[in-house]
Amino acid sequence: MDVTDLKINDKEYLPTGFQATNLGRAIGIIEKMKKENATIFLTFTSNMVASGLRGVFAQMCKKKLVDVIITAGGSLDHDLIRSNKKYLIGDFTMDDKELHQKGINRIGNILVPNECYVYLEKFMQPVYEELYQSEKIVSPSQIARKIGEKTREDSFLYWCTKNKIPVFCPGITDSAIGLQTYFFKQKRKDFGIDVTKDMNELAQLAMNANKTGGIILGGGISKHHAIGVNLLRDGFDYAVYVTTSSPWDGSLSGARTNEGISWGKIKEKANHVTVDCDASIAVPLIMEKFLK
């Protein structure tokens, strides 16, 4: 394919070169996932749910574009809180001591007022009590589903619960929602979260699928969990990574799709691409076509 000069109003990513080309490839690969009716695993990090990307995720779940979600505990926090409370746009260079004195928490250039976590506590304690009443030891996906029953339509968890899209959260205690279990356990000492409880369902989803596709946004535990479970079926058939991390330190977060092939986490014959770009810019461009 020739490199083609960009014409505004007629943007074509594929023949532009560099990451624009990879972004174009990502769109093409997701088209194939859809066409082949692949079981699609979507993963994202919690900071993304603190941003406007939450709206994209909610639309993807509403339209049933994805079949499985794997994410960090913090994604549950932010999704839940933002149905009721506002986060603010700030700046990367704000004075963090001043912010702390004002009771404002910073995530890059997004600001989260302390009152958000007061709300979270008030919301979650009864949720845990309700879960506890039916079962003393729950799984992360049960918690996510229960929150989805109680939030609003702007929430991705709402749509996951409604559309029966399981939300796996293998590191759930590492979040504000997780910290709430520490408080909850002060009175309900025998409450627990058994993370092995979700493993069979997740494994079946990977193993029983005809084809699987991964839309892997950012790194961390969510990324690894998605590619890890696809080991059980000898790898993803389609994989799109969006990352800003570097592969040169051997980190999983920065690993490109091709590294996954050596492990059998992505098939040798898979269509795959790594888009090196901030998700807040890349994801809306990639998903535009599928959300119209």
Add this chain to the structure above:
Amino acid sequence: MDVTDLKINDKEYLPTGFQATNLGRAIGIIEKMKKENATIFLTFTSNMVASGLRGVFAQMCKKKLVDVIITAGGSLDHDLIRSNKKYLIGDFTMDDKELHQKGINRIGNILVPNECYVYLEKFMQPVYEELYQSEKIVSPSQIARKIGEKTREDSFLYWCTKNKIPVFCPGITDSAIGLQTYFFKQKRKDFGIDVTKDMNELAQLAMNANKTGGIILGGGISKHHAIGVNLLRDGFDYAVYVTTSSPWDGSLSGARTNEGISWGKIKEKANHVTVDCDASIAVPLIMEKFLK
């Protein structure tokens, strides 16, 4: 302080500028942690345990330089396997299809032969059985401690168990060791890992400490879990981050120490620094002084 021209054989990091200065500051901050007898939280990602840094971590645990470890499940895999099997040095640009056909898995420029995971399975199934016999629902730190009882002196888990340094692993199912629980549960359906079980011990360690210090290597769940629990005591008194991730996408992995101040995860008055460098180079330089 003036910028000072480097003289080889008399390397001084502090007055050199750029990340050398930050590396020098990291050493100074860890000196203060030690002098103030702070409870030190060490976190690292699992790829680091696949590298020679495992030796540094083992020495740190042997010398009781740290009091708490928080890490990813994969760190347990690599630590355990490498007591018995060899990983190899490869290259970042190797052909991953070829590697896959040869049964070799790539982590950056480190190669892990498949047989390593055969060994892991043989080792872990009886460990899970032994744990199960005493308790059906275990915690991640119990698993880590049990492995430490059975490995060799080159392993950091060995020294953690011996020296009673707890190893927390909030995302333990996301690893090869975690995947083994999926197999183990085929026969022992009521076996489980309750991740809330470790929360009280971890919380007490943070809350009861006079001072706390964090040596936070890389990002991910381990980093967040360490700073998250320090919220309960209004933040770390000392914090050293080593990272190669970018803060510009709002990710926790790329967040600098100052962002933690807004949250109360690091104290306003804390000594803190972020060293932007691959841990495989930075960590031996930072720890040299403390391991002599």
Add this chain to the structure above:
Amino acid sequence: MDVTDLKINDKEYLPTGFQATNLGRAIGIIEKMKKENATIFLTFTSNMVASGLRGVFAQMCKKKLVDVIITAGGSLDHDLIRSNKKYLIGDFTMDDKELHQKGINRIGNILVPNECYVYLEKFMQPVYEELYQSEKIVSPSQIARKIGEKTREDSFLYWCTKNKIPVFCPGITDSAIGLQTYFFKQKRKDFGIDVTKDMNELAQLAMNANKTGGIILGGGISKHHAIGVNLLRDGFDYAVYVTTSSPWDGSLSGARTNEGISWGKIKEKANHVTVDCDASIAVPLIMEKFLK
């Protein structure tokens, strides 16, 4: 401003958070540049001209959106060659030994066949002769203008010459076009390029402007030259940087706009933003509004 969930088909960058917000700010700042009739300095690196961004630059010059261009010598090469020859889309992981044997040169995922440089030589030798006949010692901007006289309408140099937008190229010998002067000097030993010749014109443009704005894409000599000359007027009034480089090593390429304020290269009261994103994705999004 509140963080707002993204709605596809109604993309708003500003309230999205992270780099999407910075991208939205960049658009707003360029709107102000235009409204205030600022003298706009555009800088870019040569790899961008090898990509589809060349089309964006050409349109910007055709529409007289910018007043001054500062770029690397290689931008002249690629602009000239691509009016006549095709570059191809490849991949970042291609085998470079194989490519070399096939006579194909790689720039990231863009491929440049050797014949392109045969064409360049055939084109440039008579151009240098023509320049030499009128003046023995020329300036970089004279060379750029002369090429613009002879290329096609798809070329940015064509529009710069036509619209009298000066193209400054302080490092011109470091390029294929520069290497051609080495060959040309074999027969015309007294031919030369005096880089000080362009300094007065550039300085006057900065000093005589009522307001100045910088659209600084990528790093290197072009970035520094633009901000350096604005020192003479106590800094840019408006500045947009697009970069993927890290500031943590003290490099100019990775320096954020705020560092420029300490130098007086950007005014204390300037509107400024740094967008951390690959230009191939960010630039079309930023310029869309202005090229319709």
Add this chain to the structure above:
Amino acid sequence: MDVTDLKINDKEYLPTGFQATNLGRAIGIIEKMKKENATIFLTFTSNMVASGLRGVFAQMCKKKLVDVIITAGGSLDHDLIRSNKKYLIGDFTMDDKELHQKGINRIGNILVPNECYVYLEKFMQPVYEELYQSEKIVSPSQIARKIGEKTREDSFLYWCTKNKIPVFCPGITDSAIGLQTYFFKQKRKDFGIDVTKDMNELAQLAMNANKTGGIILGGGISKHHAIGVNLLRDGFDYAVYVTTSSPWDGSLSGARTNEGISWGKIKEKANHVTVDCDASIAVPLIMEKFLK
């Protein structure tokens, strides 16, 4: 080679993995350059000369470890100024408006007081006059040599002049020293810098060498100029890059050594490695062995 656990006091980079391995390879490649008596090209960016690395460069020139230097104009500024004036260690997060008001310029975490540039002006105007008296149109390397005649032993330019190591500076006008020529030309209108004047000497150095090696620190014009001229001899025989830039945007600064092979800028059979690390940390470790 097996991955080997690091033992402090007996640091071995090669078997550690990740960038430590690449750092070990860099040392090995430079050993081969020396053993094979290769003509060594050293390139660096100007911010490095603002740091303590200036001392390493001066020692390398004093010991004649390198044969050719290619660098940015700013390296001449900083080298000259720092023989007489102090730069200070600051922090990456300082308030740039405050710094500006105090007359302090920031380079990452290095601070340059304004008086440094007053000194530069006082030093350089007579140097230009002296050069002008002997020749009206000079080359960048003549300027560098003349400064070296007049500075102190702590300066790398001093040792270059003394040891006849040519210093090429293809983008010289883009620097404070370059800006001084703008002022100088107010009175000496026919003074000029012909950048083509240095091309023959540089080309001969590459073409006449039996073997060539590159120690390429950072990116920019200096990096490209070194690999560009080695095209004339079908590429470097040995190449070490140290960079923090990303290759994913197709930039030359982020390009790995293997990309250079496609161009014939590095030989297919060359020994080469890219170390992804801040030079302020990596370079002293790499050069230690050679400067004892």
